[in-house]
Amino acid sequence: MFKVFKKLSLLIVLVFVLIFIVSNAIIDVSYYTYFEHMMADKLSQSVEVASSSYTQSFFDTIKREAVKLVTEEPLKNFLDGSNAPEDTQEFLTYRTDVSVSEYIEVYSAQRDEAVFYDEQGDYFGTRNGSAEVDFSNSDRVFSSVAIPNAQGEMDPNNPFQYRTLIYQKISEDGSYIASGLCAHVTRVSILSGLILPKNISYTDIRNGIVTNTGSNMYLVNSDGVILSDYFLQSTGKSLKDYDLDAQFKNSPFDEENKYFDYNEPSRLVSCGYQPKPGLYIVGVIQKQDIISAILPTLLIIGISIFVVLAIFCTLCLLILYRAFSPYEKLVKKVSETSNSQLDGAQLLDEAIQKGLKAKQKAYEMAISDYILDIETDVDTITELEQCYIGSYTPVICQIDNYNRISYHTKATHKCREVIESIFGLIGKTLCVHLDKNKLFFILCGDTTTIALKEVLTDCQNALKNSEISTSYIIGQTQTQLKDIKDSYDEMQKNMFMSICYGPGNILTEIQEVDPVEFPTNTISALIGSINTCDTEKVTKLLDQIFEDFQGKVSPLIPIYLLQIALNVISHITSFDSNQTLFDYQDILNKITEASSLSDARTVLSQLCFDACSYLVSFQNKSKSKQDIEQKMIDYLNENYSNPNLSLTYISNIFGYSPKYLGRIFKNYTNTFFTQYLTTLRMEKARDLILNTDLPIADIFESVGVTTLQHFYRLFKKQFGNSPAAMRKNKPKE
Template sequence: MKGFLINKKINLKSTFIKLILSYIILTSLILSITTTVLYNSYKNQLIENSIGSSEKTLNQAIYYTDYILNWSKLFLYQLYLNEDIYSLMYYGKNNYYSSNENSKILQLNFPLPSIHSVYVYNNNSGKVYSSISETVDINNFYDKGLLPLISDSSDGFSTGLTPRKVSFLSKDNLKYDRNILSITFSNTKNSKNNLPDGAIILNLSVDEIEKYFKTISKDKCDIFAIDNTGNIIFHSNSSMFLKNVSSLEYVKTILNEHNSKGSFLSDINGEPCVISYNSSDKLGLKLIAVAPYHTLLGSMEEMNHLMLIIFISLLFIGIIVSYFISKKIYSPIGRIVKDVENKIIKHNLIGEIQSNEFDFLSLAIDSVFNENISLKKLSFEDRKFLRNRLIESLLLNNLTNFKDIKERLDELNIKVSEGTNLVILFKIDQISEFYSKYSHEDRKLLRFGICNICQDVSSKAYNSECISIGKKHISLILNTSDRGSLENLDLVENLIKEIQNYVMLFYNISLSAAIGCCADNLYKISTSYEVAMNYLNYTLKFGSGSILNYDKIILNLNSEYQYPDEIENALFSAVKLANIKNMEKELDRILEKISSYSYSNMLLGISQLALHSKKLIDTLYNINNESSNINLKSFLNNLDKLETFTEVKSWFIDLYTSSITQLDEKKSNKKNDIIKNTIAYINENYNNPNLSVDIISDYVNISSSYLRAIFKTTENKSLSTYISELRFNKAKVLLETTSLTVSEISTEVGFSNSNYFYTAFKKKYGISPNQYRNTFKIRG
């Protein structure tokens, strides 16, 4: 019996050791799996982030090069419109040439540091004027590539950038080499020498542009651009200019790829690299980012060491904790075992004791490890915050791990699943007025109210989620397991119209909406959001309250941009003749033509029209021995903030009419007569609730836009404000002198809605109409 007790004690110790070992093994296993998963996730995420970073970098490079090209072309347009440059291009062969002629081009100020030089070629004289050297005959010009360049040029702009290596000659007759990109603007060719009668050549410095490529290139990572034949145009290493790399395998892959952008892994000189590429349609270039694989994993060594230290530290802590936990857990077991030992001795129940012990341990372990921690235990505010952040991350593609996304969506009761999803993006129209009209808290409440309306209306047909994104956007995600129902645009558009109507009814806020593409899975929801965001730009064309989708925008888009010179000539003729109606008609035509292009080309067309309009008005002022003070900088800098073509038209109308008004003194008397007749008509008809600017403009026989412009110029207030103030003044007189009710007075002064009159009166004077009447009686 004594030996049995000893064996039993040994067995008890063995159980205790097994318990400790089980905890240590379990802790080690959890730490090992967690560390491995974290390490691999970190490595994969690092590669994904690198690819994403490369894609963003390439997008920045494309935007930068497109920006340089657009502004270079605009600058070239300005040069062509410059009278001094124009005279250099076309003065006759026998005209007397002064050495000061070349100073006109030498004194040019370049708006971009990337512009290296400008040539002006005159076929009549056969001379080339350069912004960096003296005037010489084209056959003796230091840039030997100029002659074939203009020989191959066509009328108007060259189709793209022409890369060249040129040995330049400075003013001090010193030679230096430069890599340049040339843009040519020329006219029709002379049949005698097959050269244009005149041409302007703008040379862009590749070195200056490549500074940007060097800036955005990460350490040991290359970013460069090639043309369709594999010649390098831009590179972070300037010595690579015009080198042909089409023989490289990864370049062959990119050149043969039908997709405009993508990424893949490839070996370069035996070293694995991550290759990302994107295409610039305007430049006809493919931009490539090459990141050596080992540079991506460079930080993994530090991560590896850090994880090893953490693993050992946590394992050591786990051993200590395991000992105390095991001891604490085993303490009651020991007491039970002691009680059981007496029973074992008396009743020989070894089997039962062993069974009960392991059942107890199993229950203890289950009690420790079966605790379920869920997001459902969070507070309502925390759950709401997490819901919004998770939905926003899906839209903006900010999720770093999609593995547990379905579980999170279910736990947070987010009605978005792996089925087909569609993003509808709403934009608050006239956002500047929205911000000036409401406080921060009011704006927050209004966006919350709009989200509720979107949720209530859309839930009739779909599972949906809605959140406010940024200062002016509301994002609605529709979800359905039936893909076909989401492609039923009539149903979707009817829901959008219902939402727009409710928001206008309850909040008097106009919403524009854009429908993204269908997303087959959760990963593509961000793509649908990006498409919808891009479509919203086209409210510039379709106006406030529009519903935009692929069929409405892309199918009717004119891909070839061509500035409407003929319509511009007709417009400028109307401006010169001060023919307001024809001016508006031709302005509508030219804006309609510009609106047929892509959003970026719309902005380019509007910029060109603004530049040409300034030149026209400057000319009109010069004829009258006056100088204009038109400043286009603010307009051009805020061009992308214009919401509709109505705003664009209004700006040009104001520009033309104000210029015409200032220049033509005779029209001043006519304008005063118009204002006098307008005010008289308003005084006689202010009580008509249908009184509007259009009705008044028909009465005085001018357009409504012109009437608004001259009225505001003369009276220093808008026509609508004048009518409103007159009605309120009449209402005050009736409140002071009659016993009519507020409703009767509102009708008497031309308000069709007494509630609106009551609210507007209180907002204007700070008290209600009844309070005003009582206050007046007290004073009386």
């Protein structure tokens, strides 16, 4: 039991470790998920505040300043056609430098000509024709454009060439003014107010010293193009090609979304939407930022769980120790007081196992008595129902090749062991030995969902490995154990006719009975053939009998087979009722236990052939019987002095069994062999006493008696006087 205690202790420790790991994993995931959603909410709020506080007011300022510009000289004169485009260069350069706009473009519909100035490229230019902006739905249109350099080329490495422009219509003829800012201005003016990492300062950002730390904000237009990068590393790239978040390209930018939260294994994304300018501010927080924030909390939680579980396991081990301590004392006491080589635990386990086996055997004996109509205690059946709860399905197992197996008892035990092990997967099992080759099982459990025939097929296959062939009869399932006898009575009908079905069958219901007649004439001819010892005719007659029985199912067939055997046996006994060659009961048992007509045919054939041989021998012995009795008497008269004379001794000389010689000697002399030999010896001793002077001590040995005391007793019993008294009182000549 100490081993059990150790195993339970080890199990508790393993469960402790498993619970600790699983609980920590659950807390880590749930806490991380909670913190992740919390960070997403915080980020969304930050983006919302940033977009509300900065972007909206900033773009409103740009719109107001742009409308005001067209009311001043020389842009006003350019629009009405009184000034040349070159006259506006100095004015645009100055106004762009002092305003929040870094790019200004003015288009005159009357002249169909536009002037523009880019502060970042320090480039003033003119262009014929408008930008083809559609003002049909609004007087203001926001658009992202790329501005070429002075040579008219696009530089992919220059992030400042991208602009977010606000096109405002300034007259009904189609004239407009476009003003806007580059990514650099947007970053400094708008995003500098957002939350920064602890190791980042605004000065480092403005001076371009800081490199990407993994936490970024982006200004994105409605087409998904990044107009402004917090750290100026991705400006101008489209989100459709942006490798930071491949799935982000599938996220819609539409006017119906105020903002949205987006969770992804390596980062959190939140987007603030600006309905008027059609822009988005996107915030990104990577996983390592969250892990570093929640790691101390998770460490404290893990330590707390470990301490609680350690206390719990300690209490469990203490309870186990208290529970097993009395048992350990008992084991120690048994070990000290026992003379066995086994220790106390082994002795107690052995006693427990024996008790369980004894209880199981008592239950099975009660069931056996009940189904075989032997007086049974009803309380025992009730107790059985409480121990074996469920439905009860009876199954009879018959060992088909029982008479051909040399290890009968071992085969029966093997059969029970295999079937109980397979049935054990379904429920508890009770087993009763009905006969030498039949076992009665009661399967206690729910068999409604189980293909019992397939289970029994598995039993057959398992027993084939031990060269044991089995057949089965399945009875009706009962809800009460006391009703199992009704099922057994029905199963007996199938069991009685099992010889008709042959080996390896699994029977569930009784088939229709075929009409069968007893072969009276054939049996008479069979007896006649045995008398004449015609073995060929005996074989043909047996073939005829079994051909009539083949393929038929009837309870009369096993009865007829027994009657045929009894007819042959009765015929043999008519010659000699005391013969010992045939064991009649064994022959009848073999026919009853036969699993097929073929097996029964083998037993009957052997009986008939042995009968033929016996009758031949009997007839030969009868001819010389009279000579044998006289030869035995002559032999005794000549060898009475041999102290070893007996029926067994004589049988070795004459070649007959002691029992046979004793019977014919009794019939011939009307005296038992031993009585005749004693009388003969005493007569010879009397002659020696009366007619010779030999000492009595020599006379008893000469007649084959081994001791003087025994000789005196036999002599006095035979003649009424002792040998000495007879010699003393002998008549004188």
